Amino acid sequence: MPPVRGKLTPDAPLAPLVWFKSGGKAQWLFEPKDVADLQDFLAGLAPDVPVMALGLGSNLIVRDGGVPGVVVRLGKNFSKVTRIDDQTLDCGGGASGILVSSTARDSGIAGLEFLRSIPGTVGGFVRMNGGAYGREVKDILIDCDVVIRSGELVTMPLSELGYTYRHSELTDGAIVVAARFRGEAGEPSAIQAEMDRISAAREASQPLRSKTGGSTFKNPDGAKAWELVDKAGCRGLTLGGAQVSEKHTNFLINTGAATSAEIEALGEEVRRRVKEQSGVELQWEIQRVGKQ
Template identity: 65%
Template sequence: MSNVCYALPPLQGTAEHQGSLADFIWFRTGGPAEWLVRPKDVHDLSVFLAGLDPRTPVLPVGVGSNLIVRDGGVPGVVVRLPKAMAKVAIEPENRVRAGGAAMGISVASAARDAGIAGLEFLRGIPGTVGGAVKMNAGAYGRDTSDILIEATVVTRSGDVETWPAARFGYTYRHSDLPAGAVVVEAVFEGVPGDPKVIGAEMDRIAAEREASQPLRSRTGGSTFKNPDGDKAWALIDAAGCRGLTRGDAQVSEKHCNFLLNLGSATSADIEALGEEVRAKVKAHSGVELEWEIQRVGVFSDDASKKRVGVK
């Protein structure tokens, strides 16, 4: 990755050269962003992307709860939305409008307080609205695509567009949102409900997550997608991978579809452990697990420092 500090378009927010990502990525590993950009607002982001060299890759990042940042860092621009873009508002017809930086729990809580049911599962998604919309995040039998009405995106060219849910082409943990586009707002819709009943369901989800997932560890959430008709954790367990380690990276003993950084693991350790798990599962059951965690950036030993995006 280049150390040349080249000029960027005007920005009202902040742009940090070699900005640390490991400071907030859940695994607490990985190299820096060539540029870590925090725009002031949607207009600021739009103007910035419109003026940015179109050859420069752009990667939106929320709280990094489902991300491996490789040790060589991320070339180009990483966009992180500010807290000012995390507002949540209730609208008529049982709708909730949320900024791209809002956390799932904030959206679920606002819906509960307004007596809007159907968004409780967002309590179990530890990421931002932008990330949930992009990857069709889901939990407890529901997906973001089930509740999304529309979302506002800033395209890589700087255009601000409002997309109806159908335009995202949703499938399991996937959307057709193009590379470099940033989700800045979303509108969700639920149904009328009793706040007490909604709150009880959210409490149940929170308790179930606490009991079954290593929430207090340095992790990246669910590592692999569930294959059709099966559970990734069950295949990993059957292949004898529970507790498997590589350096300070470990397959969680509590939930073996979670990888952990026990303290000093590198991103390379974590990714290599994941690939070892995939190989063992393939050998044992014939199933080829697909990564759910996004892996971005360049390897530290990549001498060419080739620009790469999400894999």
């Protein structure tokens, strides 16, 4: 491994870092001190070593065999959010959706309230075109700073990201280290009211206090994944320690000591039953990484 100024840990357990609380180890876990540290490390790393970014681990299954290569986790030094002007925020790749939306509220910037409901970091939801409650990252993103696998730092405008539903064309190993979001002028009290409405809606409909991974499947065109799962008779379905949520059928839950293999196998069984019942082939929204 190249020298680092941050923290580099071999055989690092990833289960404590992801929402499902399951899965194996990272061959290496790298927490860079700053952007330059990340650049130098990637530039010095053998090109054939795989690299993966890890945010809050909310939309992720880490398989039980662990993740080969290097997992990069952006810490506090990448979590700052600052106001550029009356409508724009500069956000570090490690900043949470809650911090971004709260800073927008305090700055009188409306239109970013939906980020309050995305349980991830800027780096993750920029890569995935994260969205909720009728809005997506593509609606607010100006551009983002990305360290690509070679170690080069590039700034990519919205037009170059190739956004579609929950997908971008960012290459493997590319790590989003910052992004600029633009909203519109608003009253902090009205912004807070909208954030409260979103929080209440999430609390009422989603199993937020369980070990889960967020929305499991993408919504097919003209349909809702949860309805298809429900119609296929999968509400409450279990496999080992994994369960389809009774509260929201597009959520899988680790009820205790489920393995990642059980969680993924349950998801595949749900996909099979939905295809059999409705003819629709559900696509995973949750990312599945590592070795079986």
